[in-house]
Amino acid sequence: xxxxxxxxxxxxxxxxxxxxxxxxxxxxxxxxxxxxxxxxxxxxxxxxxxxxxxxxxxxxxxxxxxxxxxxxxxxxxxxxxxxxxxxxxxxxxxxxxxxxxxxxxxxxxxxxxxxxxxxxxxxxxxxxxxxxxxxxxxxxxxxxxxxxxxxxxxxxxxxxxxxxxxxxxxxxxxxxxxxxxxxxxxxxxxxxxxxxxxxxxxxxxxxxxxxxxxxxxxxxxxxxxxxxxxxxxxxxxxxxxxxxxxxxxxxxxxxxxxxxxxxxxxxxxxxxxxxxxxxxxxxxxxxxxxxxxxxxxxxxxxxxxxxxxxxxxxxxxxxxxxxxxxxxxxxxxxxxxxxxxxxxxxxxxxxxxxxxxxxxxxxxxxxxxxxxxxxxxxxxxxxxxxxxxxxxxxxxxxxxxxxxxxxxxxxxxxxxxxxxxxxxxxxxxxxxxxxxxxxxxxxxxxxxxxxxxxxxxxxxxxxxxxxxxxxxxxxxx
Amino acid sequence: xxxxxxxxxxxxxxxxxxxxxxxxxxxxxxxxxxxxxxxxxxxxxxxxxxxxxxxxxxxxxxxxxxxxxxxxxxxxxxxxxxxxxxxxxxxxxxxxxxxxxxxxxxxxxxxxxxxxxxxxxxxxxxxxxxxxxxxxxxxxxxxxxxxxxxxxxxxxxxxxxxxxxxxxxxxxxxxxxxxxxxxxxxxxxxxxxxxxxxxxxxxxxxxxxxxxxxxxxxxxxxxxxxxxxxxxxxxxxxxxxxxxxxxxxxxxxxxxxxxxxxxxxxxxxxxxxxxxxxxxxxxxxxxxxxxxxxxxxxxxxxxxxxxxxxxxxxxxxxxxxxxxxxxxxxxxxxxxxxxxxxxxxxxxxxxxxxxxxxxxxxxxxxxxxxxxxxxxxxxxxxxxxxxxxxxxxxxxxxxxxxxxxxxxxxxxxxxxxxxxxxxxxxxxxxxxxxxxxxxxxxxxxxxxxxxxxxxxxxxxxxxxxxxxxxxxxxxxxxxxxxxxxxxxxxxxx
Numbered sequence: 001x002x003x004x005x006x007x008x009x010x011x012x013x014x015x016x017x018x019x020x021x022x023x024x025x026x027x028x029x030x031x032x033x034x035x036x037x038x039x040x041x042x043x044x045x046x047x048x049x050x051x052x053x054x055x056x057x058x059x060x061x062x063x064x065x066x067x068x069x070x071x072x073x074x075x076x077x078x079x080x081x082x083x084x085x086x087x088x089x090x091x092x093x094x095x096x097x098x099x100x101x102x103x104x105x106x107x108x109x110x111x112x113x114x115x116x117x118x119x120x121x122x123x124x125x126x127x128x129x130x131x132x133x134x135x136x137x138x139x140x141x142x143x144x145x146x147x148x149x150x151x152x153x154x155x156x157x158x159x160x161x162x163x164x165x166x167x168x169x170x171x172x173x174x175x176x177x178x179x180x181x182x183x184x185x186x187x188x189x190x191x192x193x194x195x196x197x198x199x200x201x202x203x204x205x206x207x208x209x210x211x212x213x214x215x216x217x218x219x220x221x222x223x224x225x226x227x228x229x230x231x232x233x234x235x236x237x238x239x240x241x242x243x244x245x246x247x248x249x250x251x252x253x254x255x256x257x258x259x260x261x262x263x264x265x266x267x268x269x270x271x272x273x274x275x276x277x278x279x280x281x282x283x284x285x286x287x288x289x290x291x292x293x294x295x296x297x298x299x300x301x302x303x304x305x306x307x308x309x310x311x312x313x314x315x316x317x318x319x320x321x322x323x324x325x326x327x328x329x330x331x332x333x334x335x336x337x338x339x340x341x342x343x344x345x346x347x348x349x350x351x352x353x354x355x356x357x358x359x360x361x362x363x364x365x366x367x368x369x370x371x372x373x374x375x376x377x378x379x380x381x382x383x384x385x386x387x388x389x390x391x392x393x394x395x396x397x398x399x400x401x402x403x404x405x406x407x408x409x410x411x412x413x414x415x416x417x418x419x420x421x422x423x424x425x426x427x428x429x430x431x432x433x434x435x436x437x438x439x440x441x442x443x444x445x446x447x448x449x450x451x452x453x454x455x456x457x458x459x460x461x462x463x464x465x466x467x468x469x470x471x472x473x474x475x476x477x
Numbered sequence: 478x479x480x481x482x483x484x485x486x487x488x489x490x491x492x493x494x495x496x497x498x499x500x501x502x503x504x505x506x507x508x509x510x511x512x513x514x515x516x517x518x519x520x521x522x523x524x525x526x527x528x529x530x531x532x533x534x535x536x537x538x539x540x541x542x543x544x545x546x547x548x549x550x551x552x553x554x555x556x557x558x559x560x561x562x563x564x565x566x567x568x569x570x571x572x573x574x575x576x577x578x579x580x581x582x583x584x585x586x587x588x589x590x591x592x593x594x595x596x597x598x599x600x601x602x603x604x605x606x607x608x609x610x611x612x613x614x615x616x617x618x619x620x621x622x623x624x625x626x627x628x629x630x631x632x633x634x635x636x637x638x639x640x641x642x643x644x645x646x647x648x649x650x651x652x653x654x655x656x657x658x659x660x661x662x663x664x665x666x667x668x669x670x671x672x673x674x675x676x677x678x679x680x681x682x683x684x685x686x687x688x689x690x691x692x693x694x695x696x697x698x699x700x701x702x703x704x705x706x707x708x709x710x711x712x713x714x715x716x717x718x719x720x721x722x723x724x725x726x727x728x729x730x731x732x733x734x735x736x737x738x739x740x741x742x743x744x745x746x747x748x749x750x751x752x753x754x755x756x757x758x759x760x761x762x763x764x765x766x767x768x769x770x771x772x773x774x775x776x777x778x779x780x781x782x783x784x785x786x787x788x789x790x791x792x793x794x795x796x797x798x799x800x801x802x803x804x805x806x807x808x809x810x811x812x813x814x815x816x817x818x819x820x821x822x823x824x825x826x827x828x829x830x831x832x833x834x835x836x837x838x839x840x841x842x843x844x845x846x847x848x849x850x851x852x853x854x855x856x857x858x859x860x861x862x863x864x865x866x867x868x869x870x871x872x873x874x875x876x877x878x879x880x881x882x883x884x885x886x887x888x889x890x891x892x893x894x895x896x897x898x899x900x901x902x903x904x905x906x907x908x909x910x911x912x913x914x915x916x917x918x919x920x921x922x923x924x925x926x927x928x929x930x931x932x933x934x935x936x937x938x939x940x941x942x943x944x945x946x947x948x949x950x951x952x953x954x955x956x957x958x959x960x961x962x963x964x965x966x967x968x969x970x
Contacts, residue, residue, distance in 0.1 A: 015879075018878075052941075052943045053943070053948055054941075054943030054944070054947050054948045054951065055941075055943060057948055057951055057952060058939070058951050062951060062952065084896075084898045084899055085898055086896050086898060086899075087896065087898075090892065090896065093889070093892070095893075095896055095898060095899050097899070097900070098877060100881055102904070103905075179905065187698060190698060191695050191696060191698060194691070194694070194695035194698065195691075195692050195695035195696070197691070197695075198688050198691035198692040198694075198695055199688060199692075201684060201687060201688060201691065201703065201705070201905070201906055201908075201909070203909040203910075206698065208698070221932075223932070224932045227932045227933075228932070230940060233940075234939055234940045234941070237941075238939075238940070238941065272940055272941040272942060273941060273942070274942070280941070280942065281942075281943070282941035282942045282943045283941070361510070383595060383927065384515065384597075385512065387597055387600075387923065387925070388925065389925070389926070390925060390926035390927065390928070391595075391925060391926070391927045391928070392927070392928040392930070393927075393928065393929045393930060394929070394930040394931060394932060395590070395928065395930035398590065398928060398930065399592075399926050399928045402581075402583055402592055402926070402928065404581035404582050404583065404592065405581060405592055405594065405926035405928070406594065406924050406926055407926065410599070410923040410925075411599075411600075411676065411698070412698060414698070415698070415700040416700075417924065429881070429904040430900055430911070431877075431881070431882065431883070431884065431885060431904075432883070432884035432885070432893055432899035432900055432901065432911075433877055433884070433885045433886075433887070434884070434885070434886045434887065434889070434892060434893040434896065434899065435873070435886075435887040435888065436886065436887060436888040436889035436892070437888055438717070438718040438721045438722070438868075438888060439718075439721075441721055441724075445728050445732075446724055446727070446728055446732065446766060447549075447551070447731075447732055447766040447767065447774075447776040448766060448767070448768075448774070448776050449549055449550070449551035449552075449776050453551065454550075454551055454554060454555075457551075457554070457555045457559065458554070458559060461555075461559040461560070461562065461563050462562075462563075
């Protein structure tokens with residue numbers, strides 16, 4: 001590992017990663033990597049998580065291609081210095097912001113979207129001209145070894161390295177000094193990563209999770225309700241079977257809507273996944289036995305078990321959990337205090353949907369809030385009274401696909417942001433540059449100080465040019 | 478001195494422990510939860526109060542700074558009072574624009590939708606400031622935190638006790654004390670504060686404490702803004718207007734708190750050939766500015782305390798450099814004064830070249846060719862600022878591209894600090910995050926992504942059961958190829 005690190009450091013020092021041509025070449029190679037290995041990717045994602053190729057394409061391959069394309073067509077613009085206007089007083093000085101690469105970057109990716117959560121940040125790090133060490137999650141071993149084997153074949157292997165391994169390797173990696181650490185995962189590991197980073201004053205971006213609530217208002221039109229429920233089902237059990245940081249964690253609805261909602265949910269689940277969901281090829285499995293046990297334990301509490309209104313069957317051999325709906329489980333049960341990260345969906349009923357704002361505010365800030373409503377007051381309240389990484393009205397998860405929006409958490413759901421230009425910024429230092437000339441020389445800047453100089457500077461700060469002229473002419477007292 | 482202050486605090490029976498810190502944070506958290514700090518009205522009223530506080534308190538501020546640092550009135554007014562007034566003015570003028578959501582384009586993939594980025598306050602933030610510009614470095618971040626709608630606790634540096642107590646008094650008097658508070662104290666108070674959960678911590682100071690702050694923040698997953706220092710180099714080429722260059726170096730070094738500033742020039746790199754000329758003009762201009770006996774000049778700050786005086790004396794007494802003094806070197810331990818001191822040709826392994834000087838000593842390193850300076854700078858940790866004096870356009874370009882630093886100034890020193898349109902902050906060992914002007918507002922805001930969708934325009938391909946056809950359409954959609962979309966929809970591909 002020491003040798004690997006020394007090599008990427010050396011490569012960064014050589015300056016070759018700074019050229020836009022190098023960056024573009026790597027981005028093009030990444031597109032090639034994806035396109036030429038699509039089948040291997042489908043297989044790896046199926047091996048690790050049982051993802052259907054369509055799901056794999058929608059959530060991983062497609063996402064990476066789109067991001068790379070976007071970066072490729074914008075990187076030149078992003079890397080160019082930006083003029084920054086400076087006050088007239090400093091004339092003829094010019095101000096400029098020049099983005100520069102940070103150096104050697106460490107990316108820790110996560111197992112739930114093992115391809116996109118590894119390559120999406122990588123695109124940003126490359127666009128910004130850094131060298132990178134990527135440490136994929138060992139909990140998605142097929143994808144991890146795919147990345148380790150394939151990346152060196154396509155990308156500049158002196159600048160971009162993959163290190164595989166588990167906790168022990170992570171610990172060793174973290175002892176080294178990095179110029180930036182980008183981490184996707186849990187709060188608990190996020191804390192460890194940040195305290196290790198503190199030793200070297202390394203900035204970090206933490207992409208964590210949280211319990212993302214979905215507010216479902218009592219929509220007056222049945223067709224709207226149907227669209228809403230379809231989007232809910234599609235996003236809860238679609239992407240990696242609920243094992244996603246921006247997946248819906250629980251639903252907030254008015255009491256009177258609950259029976260209709262449950263019926264509709266059941267119906268749509270059936271259309272999407274058939275009578276026996278575990279036989280459907282359209283639903284991902286639970287990543288491993290640990291997580292399967294964790295989810296099983298969430299349902300163990302008798303009061304929680306009693307609140308199951310749909311599903312609940314567990315296939316231990318194949319690690320598949322049926323889409324499961326719970327109605328009003330106890331709020332102090334683990335299922336309502338921990339991030340679920342799986343195919344269980346609690347519905348919490350409220351007397352009035354406006355109460356959802358207080359409900360959300362009494363819990364840690366989530367990565368995302370979703371709200372299906374046509375009520376403008378409620379929208380406004382959600383926007384201005386709650387806090388979360390993002391808010392999406394009348395849909396779920398699509399904020400992730402929007403290159404123009406920053407993606408990232410707040411508070412316990414993380415900090416720092418990426419996607420599109422934000423990825424570039426995350427891996428860049430914006431250097432402030434001021435270019436002065438030797439003329440004109442402003443005498444009052446220099447000691448020894450006197451009254452005149454004091455007056456002059458006061459006026460200068462106020463940008464009172466007229467006053468300055470009067471003062472210089474000796475007309476101002 | 479730090480110890481003395483700590484004793485004093487204990488004496489007054491106001492032990493600020495972890496319990497007190499926790500109840501303070503809870504109180505501010507409640508104020509924040511009430512939503513009052515989010516309103517434009519509150520922010521404006523508080524910013525106006527800060528401006529008024531600075532305006533009304535100018536006399537007291539100048540006095541406090543004189544007591545803490547013997548800072549000349551001119552410097553206090555220019556670098557602290559006026560800078561703060563300007564920060565308030567900019568914030569008040571721009572706040573409405575900063576606060577308004579930023580509309581962004583959405584892509585075909587998520588059509589039809591609209592999106593925007595909303596700036597929201599982070600919550601309750603902690604500002605820990607430094608002693609060298611104790612007013613500016615306390616209130617400038619506070620202005621940003623208030624502009625962004627946060628509740629704030631300010632912990633001024635105990636090393637500048639007069640300013641610390643003046644800040645406590647003025648903030649209580651002028652600002653909404655349910656949301657903005659000052660906690661005075663030293664290590665134990667700071668420790669108690671750092672145990673609490675904050676929504677952002679802004680720390681100005683050194684790398685050692687910076688690490689402690691970040692470590693404490695990690696426990697609560699709190700983002701940090703660290704404004705640290707470093708050895709900011711000045712490269713002087715031989716084709717410069719020497720008089721102007723030297724004056725600007727002096728203005729950035731000794732006229733900024735006698736070198737006790739994070740962006741002060743730390744050392745000079747110039748060519749062997751040019752060095753004697755540079756030294757001569759520096760001496761000449763120094764004498765014009767500070768007279769024949771600079772220890773008697775009223776225009777120089779003193780060294781803040783005996784600890785720092787001893788630290789600087791040690792740098793100067795290092796046997797590797799004591800023979801290199803070509804100008805100055807006079808000291809007065811009783812009054813904590815050190816004269817502007819130039820050292821020529823100091824070896825790079827000397828003490829003075831291996832830590833931030835933060836005082837009136839200016840070593841000069843000589844090289845054969847000016848380009849060699851780049852390697853010297855790049856071999857050390859990244860400084861907060863890097864300065865170059867030259868008329869050579871190629872050299873300017875090369876310097877800007879290869880030298881990594883928080884900020885770079887060509888043909889001047891330190892003035893970028895006064896330009897609110899430029900972000901101020903370090904990189905690597907010189908810190909992380911930036912502030913000033915809009916950047917302050919952003920530093921204390923969360924950028925919330927917001928997407929609006931309607932119920933129409935639902936595409937079945939998003940949903941299971943998954944089929945080959947859906948995969949094809951999806952590929953076309955994500956690729957943005959219109960032709961591909963049409964073909965997939967008609968099942969032609």
